[in-house]
Amino acid sequence: MAADTLVDIRNLEFAYGARQILTGISMTMKRGQVVAIMGGSGCGKTTLLKLISGTLRPSSGEVVVNGEAVHLMDTDGLARHRRKLGVLFQFGALFTDLSVFDNVAFPLREHTDLPEELIRDLVLLKLHSVGLRGAHALMPHQLSGGMARRVALARSIALDPALVLFDEPFTGLDPISLTVTGNLIRRLTDTLGMTSVVVTHDVAESLKIVDEVYFIADGRIAAHGTPAEVRDTRDAFVHQFIYGEEDGPMRFHFPGGSMDADFGLGGARA
Amino acid sequence: MVWGARVLKALASGFSHIGRSVVEGTWRLGYASRFLALVLLRSGLSFGRFSLVVRKVYFSGVQSLIIILVSGLFVGMVLGLQGYETLVRYGSAEALGTLVALSLVRELGPVVAALLFASRAGSAITAEIGLMKATEQLSAMEVMAVDPIARVVGPHFWGAVISMPLLAAMFSAIGVFGGYLIGVVLIGVDDGAFWSQMQAAVDFRHDVMNGIIKSAVFGFAVAAIATFEGYDAPPTAEGVSGATTRTVVTSALAILALDFVLTSFMFTGQ
Numbered sequence: 071m072a073a074d075t076l077v078d079i080r081n082l083e084f085a086y087g088a089r090q091i092l093t094g095i096s097m098t099m100k101r102g103q104v105v106a107i108m109g110g111s112g113c114g115k116t117t118l119l120k121l122i123s124g125t126l127r128p129s130s131g132e133v134v135v136n137g138e139a140v141h142l143m144d145t146d147g148l149a150r151h152r153r154k155l156g157v158l159f160q161f162g163a164l165f166t167d168l169s170v171f172d173n174v175a176f177p178l179r180e181h182t183d184l185p186e187e188l189i190r191d192l193v194l195l196k197l198h199s200v201g202l203r204g205a206h207a208l209m210p211h212q213l214s215g216g217m218a219r220r221v222a223l224a225r226s227i228a229l230d231p232a233l234v235l236f237d238e239p240f241t242g243l244d245p246i247s248l249t250v251t252g253n254l255i256r257r258l259t260d261t262l263g264m265t266s267v268v269v270t271h272d273v274a275e276s277l278k279i280v281d282e283v284y285f286i287a288d289g290r291i292a293a294h295g296t297p298a299e300v301r302d303t304r305d306a307f308v309h310q311f312i313y314g315e316e317d318g319p320m321r322f323h324f325p326g327g328s329m330d331a332d333f334g335l336g337g338a339r340a
Numbered sequence: 341m342v343w344g345a346r347v348l349k350a351l352a353s354g355f356s357h358i359g360r361s362v363v364e365g366t367w368r369l370g371y372a373s374r375f376l377a378l379v380l381l382r383s384g385l386s387f388g389r390f391s392l393v394v395r396k397v398y399f400s401g402v403q404s405l406i407i408i409l410v411s412g413l414f415v416g417m418v419l420g421l422q423g424y425e426t427l428v429r430y431g432s433a434e435a436l437g438t439l440v441a442l443s444l445v446r447e448l449g450p451v452v453a454a455l456l457f458a459s460r461a462g463s464a465i466t467a468e469i470g471l472m473k474a475t476e477q478l479s480a481m482e483v484m485a486v487d488p489i490a491r492v493v494g495p496h497f498w499g500a501v502i503s504m505p506l507l508a509a510m511f512s513a514i515g516v517f518g519g520y521l522i523g524v525v526l527i528g529v530d531d532g533a534f535w536s537q538m539q540a541a542v543d544f545r546h547d548v549m550n551g552i553i554k555s556a557v558f559g560f561a562v563a564a565i566a567t568f569e570g571y572d573a574p575p576t577a578e579g580v581s582g583a584t585t586r587t588v589v590t591s592a593l594a595i596l597a598l599d600f601v602l603t604s605f606m607f608t609g610q
């Protein structure tokens with residue numbers, strides 16, 4: 071494994087019971103990169119993030135983060151792994167009974183013995199980096215969707231993680247918040263020297279900020295490359311996804327019986 | 341013949357339905373026991389941060405105070421009226437204090453306070469934990485290497501266990517005052533006889549202690565049911581509302597059944 075590789079996933083397989091979700095996934099993420107994972111709804115993107123955070127265990131294959139095998143970790147190992155990991159949930163998952171300030175302070179108070187003045191400075195610094203220092207006294211229900219997402223971002227980077235996982239950070243945001251969030255992910259990755267994995271459907275926004283893109287379809291990696299490579303692709307699936315075409319390898323219709331049979335058409339009516 | 345086959349088929353499906361319910365019920369019971377064991381095992385961590393438990397004593401105890409006090413007063417006043425009605429027929433109206441106090445301390449205090457507590461605080465605990473789960477707050481905590489059972493469930497559990505005996509004691513105390521208001525102040529039973537007969541008849545170990553034990557057991561049951569239903573709730577709006585209802589119904593049944601068992605051990609043959 072090269073020294074600049076942070077996440078190394080090899081031949082990953084995962085199934086919920088009998089239902090195969092991911093098959094033969096291999097990907098590497100270098101330090102300092104923003105990597106996007108794209109694919110249709112339900113193709114297993116969130117599952118992949120859970121495998122990286124160690125919430126789920128693969129049926130076979132390896133997940134290696136910073137040289138340590140996540141899929142083999144015991145409870146203590148996972149706790150250590152997760153202290154160096156930030157996760158941004160789809161809708162932020164802020165603690166509704168804590169203020170913005172206390173939300174961002176939460177990981178610091180749980181995992182460090184820092185004095186309260188220092189925590190205060192750190193929290194305000196993190197909030198400042200997402201542009202919400204002024205909102206520190208608000209409660210989560212007083213925030214707009216975009217603001218809540220940014221507070222959650224500040225919380226996920228509170229302990230200066232090496233790796234941050236973003237689950238659909240752009241969903242439900244207006245165009246301005248969307249650009250703000252996208253630029254924020256890029257800027258924080260660069261200034262804090264972290265690595266970001268962004269799961270998203272938003273092609274236009276993510277192609278602007280990422281270093282590398284993986285496309286997942288039917289639980290497999292359908293294509294991967296830099297944004298420039300992906301834009302010029304001849305791969306039919308990627309082309310369909312990027313340009314949002316209705317017809318292509320991905321079908322609009324869920325597979326089912328033939329139309330004739332369902333509508334009782336054709337001669338062979340019983 | 342066709343008829344017989346149909347009956348057999350209905351029987352078979354009936355049996356398999358019963359079998360499935362039994363298996364599912366047993367599985368859930370096992371799951372609940374494992375959950376309770378985890379809560380108890382990790383309560384050291386919850387108690388280590390005692391301010392969290394105190395906050396939950398406020399959440400479930402102090403918030404239930406009004407309904408407990410008002411109900412206790414009315415129950416005591418009704419006991420005063422009904423008790424006087426009956427006792428005066430036998431010319432022993434001075435025994436009213438004994439009747440009111442024993443009814444409250446042994447039975448009505450623990451039972452009615454627990455029923456009220458289950459509907460006021462138990463449902464709130466289930467709703468809060470269930471909503472935290474549905475909005476991924478518990479998952480967010482877990483992936484921050486903070487154990488939600490120790491951090492969220494444990495304090496709720498112990499908050500309820502601590503509150504319940506205190507609330508039952510207040511219920512009984514204000515109930516006795518209600519009986520006094522009706523019996524002595526309104527109807528005119530002799531003041532001295534009311535209190536002195538009560539003092540002579542109510543035994544601390546036999547009556548008061550047993551009442552406290554009862555309310556502690558009920559508190560434990562309500563706390564276990566409410567936290568489990570919240571933790572186990574399907575992460576949707578219907579899931580949480582269904583769990584809240586189940587908390588109230590299951591707690592009520594558990595309280596009444598436990599009351600019968602406890603009473604039969606505590607107050608027979610003397």
Ligand SMILES: Nc1ncnc2c1ncn2[C@@H]1O[C@H](COP(=O)(O)OP(=O)(O)O)[C@@H](O)[C@H]1O
Binds near residue numbers: 086110112115116118
């Ligand atoms: N806990 C679960 N049990 C069974 N199936 C699940 C579970 N969670 C997700 N799935 C299924 O796995 C597939 C992938 O889910 P997910 O990774 O959440 O997709 P997405 O790419 O939209 O994030 C979906 O089809 C979903 O129905």
Ligand SMILES: [Mg+2]
Binds near residue numbers: 116117237
């Ligand atoms: Mg998802």
